[in-house]
Amino acid sequence: MKTLDLFNFKDKKALIRVDFNVPLDANFKVTDTTRIEAAKPTIAKILGEGGAVVLMSHLGRPKGVESKYSLKHITETVSKIIGVNVKFSNNCVGDEAEQAVANLQKGEVLLLENLRFHPEEKTGNINFAKQLAKLGDIYVNDAFGTAHRAHASTAIIAQFFPEAKCFGYLLANEINSIKRVLEDSQKPVTAVLGGAKVSSKIGIIKNILDKVDHIIIGGGMTFTFIKAQGGKIGNSLCEDDKLDLALEILEEAKAKNVKIHLPIDTVIADNFSNDAKTDVVDVNNIPEGWMGLDAGPKTNIIFSFIIAQSKTILWNGPLGVFEMPNFAKGTIELGNAIAEATKEGAFSLVGGGDSVAAVKQFGFANKVSYVSTGGGAMLEMLEGKTLPGIAAIID
Numbered sequence: 001m002k003t004l005d006l007f008n009f010k011d012k013k014a015l016i017r018v019d020f021n022v023p024l025d026a027n028f029k030v031t032d033t034t035r036i037e038a039a040k041p042t043i044a045k046i047l048g049e050g051g052a053v054v055l056m057s058h059l060g061r062p063k064g065v066e067s068k069y070s071l072k073h074i075t076e077t078v079s080k081i082i083g084v085n086v087k088f089s090n091n092c093v094g095d096e097a098e099q100a101v102a103n104l105q106k107g108e109v110l111l112l113e114n115l116r117f118h119p120e121e122k123t124g125n126i127n128f129a130k131q132l133a134k135l136g137d138i139y140v141n142d143a144f145g146t147a148h149r150a151h152a153s154t155a156i157i158a159q160f161f162p163e164a165k166c167f168g169y170l171l172a173n174e175i176n177s178i179k180r181v182l183e184d185s186q187k188p189v190t191a192v193l194g195g196a197k198v199s200s201k202i203g204i205i206k207n208i209l210d211k212v213d214h215i216i217i218g219g220g221m222t223f224t225f226i227k228a229q230g231g232k233i234g235n236s237l238c239e240d241d242k243l244d245l246a247l248e249i250l251e252e253a254k255a256k257n258v259k260i261h262l263p264i265d266t267v268i269a270d271n272f273s274n275d276a277k278t279d280v281v282d283v284n285n286i287p288e289g290w291m292g293l294d295a296g297p298k299t300n301i302i303f304s305f306i307i308a309q310s311k312t313i314l315w316n317g318p319l320g321v322f323e324m325p326n327f328a329k330g331t332i333e334l335g336n337a338i339a340e341a342t343k344e345g346a347f348s349l350v351g352g353g354d355s356v357a358a359v360k361q362f363g364f365a366n367k368v369s370y371v372s373t374g375g376g377a378m379l380e381m382l383e384g385k386t387l388p389g390i391a392a393i394i395d
């Protein structure tokens with residue numbers, strides 16, 4: 001793994017692609033600093049060795065220059081977290097940026113303005129990448145959240161640093177944690193796939209069938225599988241065009257000796273609301289007009305038992321509509337089981353969108369082995385795809 005440990009940064013300027021695409025409130029204050037904190041170890045190592053740091057990132061989806069998407073809003077927060085007074089350049093390329101870099105002394109940090117103020121960033125324009133490349137001696141990619149994009153700053157730029165490019169610690173940790181689940185894993189390996197739709201998880205299911213021993217399926221996806229096998233699902237979420245696919249997955253899993261576990265009971269509601277009337281029924285027998293919104297109590301016991309036997313656990317997607325307290329129990333019990341298994345020595349990786357929100361909301365983030373910072377990038381890695389931002393460093 002080409003990490004920044006390969007280099008000594010003394011008197012060097014490191015150009016780091018970070019993912020500082022953080023949420024801001026109406027007063028432009030950062031409301032979640034996770035991504036900034038995640039980049040700190042990389043920045044600290046470079047400054048500690050006597051180097052200087054140039055940070056580049058995108059923020060939001062600006063159409064050209066839009067001041068509300070200026071990274072200037074976050075300089076104070078970044079300064080606080082890193083412990084260094086961060087300088088700012090109003091443009092990420094051109095004279096101002098080049099001058100700011102030239103003036104940068106060891107131990108100093110410069111943040112460049114939003115890369116996406118230039119459309120060339122997203123189109124992966126090679127001349128734009130070349131301009132960016134003037135701003136450092138060593139290129140470090142530490143932005144897992146955009147590693148699945150072939151943008152100028154995430155992939156195209158790497159060719160200008162043939163001998164001086166590497167992964168930051170965050171990106172290296174993300175890659176290693178996925179490897180620990182899908183390649184060098186301790187068995188039995190269990191993947192929990194929840195969330196809303198089969199269609200968004202199908203790529204993952206297909207890729208992991210050769211790599212895991214158990215797949216727990218939960219959340220809204222459940223009902224496509226149940227209906228495909230002849231169950232009555234009432235008004236539950238269902239993708240009718242994926243019924244055959246669900247059966248194919250079950251067949252393929254059987255052939256590969258992977259055990260698929262579906263819920264056996266479910267908490268049903270008479271409408272999609274936290275105040276709805278609820279009941280618990282057999283998952284195959286949901287009355288007309290009702291919908292399954294959470295895993296039932298028997299299911300929670302079985303799923304927790306499987307998790308307790310597992311040495312490696314991947315969790316992607318909630319087991320119910322966890323945003324509503326009355327349908328959060330399945331997700332919370334699963335989180336508890338994964339936390340317990342982790343305490344007993346299992347390796348657990350939580351990744352991809354809503355499951356990350358769920359572990360944070362319910363306080364499991366410090367009780368699992370690794371929480372991924374990249375939604376889409378994580379999903380693509382789990383699908384077995386090669387990410388452009390990673391390939392550009394390895395090549």
Ligand code: AMP
Pocket residue numbers: 194195196197200218219220221237292293294316317318319320321322323353354355
């Ligand atoms: P995903 O982004 O695919 O992981 O889906 C996450 C979403 O799935 C969350 O917003 C959950 O509320 C939703 N979800 C989970 N279980 C169900 C269910 N049984 N019915 C409808 N939506 C669900």
